[in-house]
Amino acid sequence: MFVQYRSAMSIRLEHRDLRSAIEFAVLVAEEANKGKRAFPYPAELKAHFGASRIPTGALGTLRRAIEADDTFRERLAVGAVPELVDPIGRLWLHRPSGWEEQVQALLVERADAERDADLAVALKRADKRRRAAEQVAARSRADILERDARISELQKELDEVRADLAKSDEAVAELRAELIDVRNEARHARDREAALRAKLEAAESSPAAAPEEPVDQVVAAPAPSVDVDEIDAIARSVRELAARLDQAIRPPDTGGAGPASSPGATRRPLRLPGGVIASSGAAAEFLLRSDAAVLVDGYNVAKLGWPNERLDDQRRRLLDGLENAARRFGSDITVVFDGASVVGAHADRRRMVRVTYSPDGVTADDVIRDEVRRLPISRAVAVVTNDAEIVADVRAHGANVVPSNALLAVL
DSSP, rough: OOOHHHHHSSSOOGGGHHHHHHHHHHHHHHHHHHSOOOOOGGGGGGGGOOOOOOGGGHHHHHHHHHHHHHHHHHHHHHHOTTTOOOHHHHHHHHHHHHHHHHHHHHHHHHHHHHHHHHHHHHHHHHHHHHHHHHHHHHHHHHHHHHHHHHHHHHHHHHHHHHHHHHHHHHHHHHHHHHHHHHHHHHHHHHHHHHHHHHHHHHHHHTTTTOOOOSSOOTTOGGGGGHHHHHHHHHHHHHHHHHHHHHHHHHHOOOOOHHHHHHOOOOOOOOOTTOOOOOOOOOHHHHHHHSSSEEEEHHHHHHHHHHTSSSHHHHHHHHHHHHHHHHHHHOOOEEESOTTSSSTTOOOOSSSSSSEEEOEEEEEOHHHHHHHHHHSTTTSOEEOOOOHHHHHHHHHHOOOOOOOHHHHHHHH
């Protein structure tokens, strides 16, 4: 379609299209001027004798001079050979019948060839750009694959770190449970020591009256036959174990006030964070998270929390809540109930919480007071109760006091 359109239109024969014929005319005129048998030629050609290339601006003048001299043009046509003059130049010199249409066809053909050449160059450039884009895409793809591989490696490392962290958390939980078990065992041993000493004192004061019941379920021996040296050895080992445990779990004393057991020293209550009210749930949670020994007045809390339930259900619900708190916060909790003879009092066996029942004739209040006095003054103590008499006594010994309703709020 494009070639037909170009063939139908008139293409102007430019001076530059006749360059080969015009340069041939100058060359012939120059050679004729040198010979003995010269022939006439347009004078305008003489100015360009010896020139290696005729300037484009002079082509028009020379063309008109040649066209004006038919004799010279016809002489040139005889000698114009394809090696020296292109087809358009030869047609212009010979001027056969229909030469102009032939020239037009050659011009159209040359224009199409030039257009094809331009298209080929453009196509080559486009292909070069395409190859460059493909190379960039290939490099980008390689970078993406490398990035994905690196992400996979990092994800694997992250999974391994998470697995190690989970194992560490499990190990910490196990160590915390073992520490609580050791604390409870040490306290049980101290309780056994106190019971043995009480039985021994009773036996020494009344040697003739031998008790019918065993001295203690753990020792399971009559009071008169108790070996005093053995009791002293047990007591010393228990005290040493307790001292080592307290030293291991107690933060170092940086106050520079000397040993906690020095004469005249007193326990200092833990300082609560700024803005925390001592009777609030926040204070209760802070003390549960601390290293303080937490003593709970069992029925005082249970009856406040679940007043409409049976006594054993109140006790069970309180112990379940304290067990969870000990696991959550790592607390050292001892709960004291009144009456070792209460039915079901020893049915619960707790791992995280120590459960104590006061012996016959002794109230839980007295057990809590004795426990506060017995603990080393270097150990912080928190007592949970609403009993005003216990509050006054334990505060006098430097203990923190947590209202029962504050503990219930945390549970």
